[in-house]
Amino acid sequence: FVYEKNFRTLTAEAGLCVVIPCSFTTGFGFTPKHIVWYKCEAYSRCDYDHEIIFHSNKNNIRVQYGFEGRVSLLEPDIRQNNCSIIINDLKESDSGLYRIRVNGERKWREDGFASIQKTTVSVEGLSQKPRVKLPTLTEGQQATLTCVAPGLCSGSVPEITWTWRGAGGTESYITGSSTSFRTKTLTAFTQRHISTLTFNSSAEHHNTNVTCKIRFTGEKTTEEASTLKVNYVKEVNITGGTNVKEGETLNLTCSVESFPPSLIMWSKLGSDITLHNDTGSATLSIINATTEHSGQYVCTAKHMNNILQENIDITVMFISHV
Ligand SMILES: *[C@@H]1O[C@H](CO)[C@@H](O)[C@H](O)[C@H]1NC(C)=O
Ligand SMILES: *[C@@H]1O[C@H](CO)[C@@H](O)[C@H](O)[C@H]1NC(C)=O
Ligand SMILES: *[C@@H]1O[C@H](CO)[C@@H](O)[C@H](O)[C@H]1NC(C)=O
Ligand SMILES: *[C@@H]1O[C@H](CO)[C@@H](O)[C@H](O)[C@H]1NC(C)=O
Ligand SMILES: *[C@@H]1O[C@H](CO)[C@@H](O)[C@H](O)[C@H]1NC(C)=O
Ligand SMILES: *[C@@H]1O[C@H](CO)[C@@H](O)[C@H](O)[C@H]1NC(C)=O
Ligand SMILES: *[C@@H]1O[C@H](CO)[C@@H](O)[C@H](O)[C@H]1NC(C)=O
Numbered sequence: 128f129v130y131e132k133n134f135r136t137l138t139a140e141a142g143l144c145v146v147i148p149c150s151f152t153t154g155f156g157f158t159p160k161h162i163v164w165y166k167c168e169a170y171s172r173c174d175y176d177h178e179i180i181f182h183s184n185k186n187n188i189r190v191q192y193g194f195e196g197r198v199s200l201l202e203p204d205i206r207q208n209n210c211s212i213i214i215n216d217l218k219e220s221d222s223g224l225y226r227i228r229v230n231g232e233r234k235w236r237e238d239g240f241a242s243i244q245k246t247t248v249s250v251e252g253l254s255q256k257p258r259v260k261l262p263t264l265t266e267g268q269q270a271t272l273t274c275v276a277p278g279l280c281s282g283s284v285p286e287i288t289w290t291w292r293g294a295g296g297t298e299s300y301i302t303g304s305s306t307s308f309r310t311k312t313l314t315a316f317t318q319r320h321i322s323t324l325t326f327n328s329s330a331e332h333h334n335t336n337v338t339c340k341i342r343f344t345g346e347k348t349t350e351e352a353s354t355l356k357v358n359y360v361k362e363v364n365i366t367g368g369t370n371v372k373e374g375e376t377l378n379l380t381c382s383v384e385s386f387p388p389s390l391i392m393w394s395k396l397g398s399d400i401t402l403h404n405d406t407g408s409a410t411l412s413i414i415n416a417t418t419e420h421s422g423q424y425v426c427t428a429k430h431m432n433n434i435l436q437e438n439i440d441i442t443v444m445f446i447s448h449v
Contacts, residue, residue: 215282
C-alpha cells in the first residue's frame, strides 16, 4: 500500500537533516490511526519495538535512544496519507534502513500494514559550505557581511562565528565588529540560520581573509573563507629629484596606494596636456632638461569618482658654458 517509488537510497550530511518522503493508500474500510517508523540494520526485519524511532502516538511509546525529539511527521494529519518524516541533527550512526508501518482499524478491529521495502539512508560527513555574501567595501564605511548556514533544517540552532586573519597571519576578530544572529522560519519544518558581521572597513582589511564557521550539533563544523576587497586610497606620494642642471635627466615618480589602482597623470600647471599616464604609479622623465622645463607640475590621481592632486616645483638650473 505504500508507493514503491518512495523507497530509494537517500544521502544526507551529518549535522543537517533528511526528509524521507513517504505516502500510502489504504484499502476500503481502513482508517489509519498511527504512523510508526523503524530503523534497523540490513539483517533485521525492521519491525521490532526496540527499533522504533518515531511513533505518532507519543503517549506510550519509547523510541530508540538518541532519536527522541529529532523526528517529526511533515504532515501531522494522518488522514492525508502522507507519512513523510524529517530527521534533524543527523549523525553518521543514523545511517541504515528505515521502514514504515501504519496502524489503524478495519471493521472496528485493529489492523496495520508495513512497507515491504525499506528506505536506505546514508549519512556522510558534512561537506556543504556556508554561503558568504560580501558587499562592496569602502574604507571608513560600515560594512555588513552575511553568512548563511547550509541546510534548511528545523533541528538544533547552529553556532556561527566569524574570525579574521589580518596581515600578521594570526587568527583574531575584527576590532570594533559586531555580529548578529537570526533564524528565518520558512515553513513549519524549514529554517534558515543567518549571521551578520558589521564593522567599519579600512585599508588594513584589504586582501585579508574573514572566515565564517558554523558548528552544528555533534561538533560538525563547516567553514568558508572570503578575501575582503576594500576600496581605499592613500595620499599622493611624489619621489625623485626636483633640481637638475640643464642637459640632465629628471625622473619624478608619482604613486598612490589604492584599491582598485588609480590612474596617475602628469601635466604641467596651466596645461591640459597629459605628459604621461599610468596606473598605480607614473614616472615623469624629462630627458636633456632645459630651463623651459622649469615650473610647477601636477600629479593627478583618479580613484573611482575621486580626484587627488599634488603639485611640485621643478627647477632646471642654467649652466653657462664658458
Ligand atoms: C507530505 O507533506 C509535506 C508537508 O506538507 C509535503 O511537502 C509533501 O509534498 C507531502 N507529500 C506527499 C507525497 O503528498
Ligand atoms: C569609520 O572609521 C573612520 C576612521 O577611523 C571614521 O572617520 C568614520 O566615522 C567611521 N565610520 C563609521 C560609520 O563608524
Ligand atoms: C585567503 O583565502 C584564500 C582562499 O579563499 C587562500 O587562497 C589565501 O591563501 C588566504 N590568504 C591568507 C592571507 O590567509
Ligand atoms: C613614498 O614612496 C616611496 C617609494 O616608493 C616610499 O619609500 C615611501 O614610504 C612613500 N611614502 C609614503 C608616505 O607613502
Ligand atoms: C630615469 O628613468 C629612466 C627609465 O625610466 C632610467 O633609464 C634613468 O636612468 C633614470 N634617470 C635617473 C637620473 O634616475
Ligand atoms: C593615457 O596615455 C595613453 C597613451 O599612452 C592615451 O592613449 C590615453 O588617452 C591616456 N589617458 C588619459 C586618461 O589621459
Ligand atoms: C640636449 O639639448 C641641446 C640643446 O637643445 C642639444 O644641443 C643637445 O644635442 C641635446 N642632447 C641630447 C642628448 O639630446
